[in-house]
Amino acid sequence: xxxxxxxxxxxxQVSSSIPxxxxxxxxxxxxxxxxxxxxxxxxEVLSQVHPDRHAGAGAAERRxxxxxxxxxxxxxxxxxxxSGRAAYLCxxxxxxxxxxxxxxxxxxxxxxxxxxxxxxxxxSAAHDAAAIAExxxxxxxxxxxxxxxxARLLDERADYAEAGVAVRGLLFLEKLAAEIDRVVADRExxxxxxx
Numbered sequence: 001x002x003x004x005x006x007x008x009x010x011x012x013q014v015s016s017s018i019p020x021x022x023x024x025x026x027x028x029x030x031x032x033x034x035x036x037x038x039x040x041x042x043x044e045v046l047s048q049v050h051p052d053r054h055a056g057a058g059a060a061e062r063r064x065x066x067x068x069x070x071x072x073x074x075x076x077x078x079x080x081x082x083s084g085r086a087a088y089l090c091x092x093x094x095x096x097x098x099x100x101x102x103x104x105x106x107x108x109x110x111x112x113x114x115x116x117x118x119x120x121x122x123x124s125a126a127h128d129a130a131a132i133a134e135x136x137x138x139x140x141x142x143x144x145x146x147x148x149x150x151a152r153l154l155d156e157r158a159d160y161a162e163a164g165v166a167v168r169g170l171l172f173l174e175k176l177a178a179e180i181d182r183v184v185a186d187r188e189x190x191x192x193x194x195x
Contacts, residue, residue, distance in 0.1 A: 021075035095164035
């Protein structure tokens with residue numbers, strides 16, 4: 001635990017309020033990471049700070065272990081998610097993704113958002129499974145393209161402002177994909193119950 005504690009104390013606090021997650025796992029702060037390497041590093045850190053490992057220690061050391069384990073869990077959840085990692089990199093570099101200071105979305109993307117929502121509503125109301133499936137494919141393709149763009153913006157160009165706009169679009173697409181999944185699940189549940 002001392003190694004992990006000292007590495008956390010030595011790691012810079014980015015933007016003064018954002019903890020450094022990459023340093024915790026010994027990773028370079030990049031969008032493209034090795035997911036297996038992240039998991040191995042997470043397990044190594046967790047093995048050192050897991051509260052059960054410090055059950056016989058004093059109250060202060062147990063509390064520190066619990067806090068470090070919580071920090072490691074949050075860092076891992078953030079970095080293993082593509083959208084979480086991209087958003088984290090943008091925020092770590094001073095880019096607001098929502099609220100005041102967030103860059104506006106392009107009008108063409110806003111129009112696509114409206115079109116996608118209208119398509120989902122119409123397909124859902126009409127019980128049009130084919131239209132819902134087509135929309136799901138279209139959203140998945142747009143997500144893949146956006147992820148490729150985000151990777152270039154973050155890792156090749158270090159253009160965090162433009163990446164922030166793309167990340168906002170990615171977060172929207174993930175919400176829309178979740179809505180589509182809910183519509184499909186509701187349809188399947190209705191079909192199974194015969195209503």
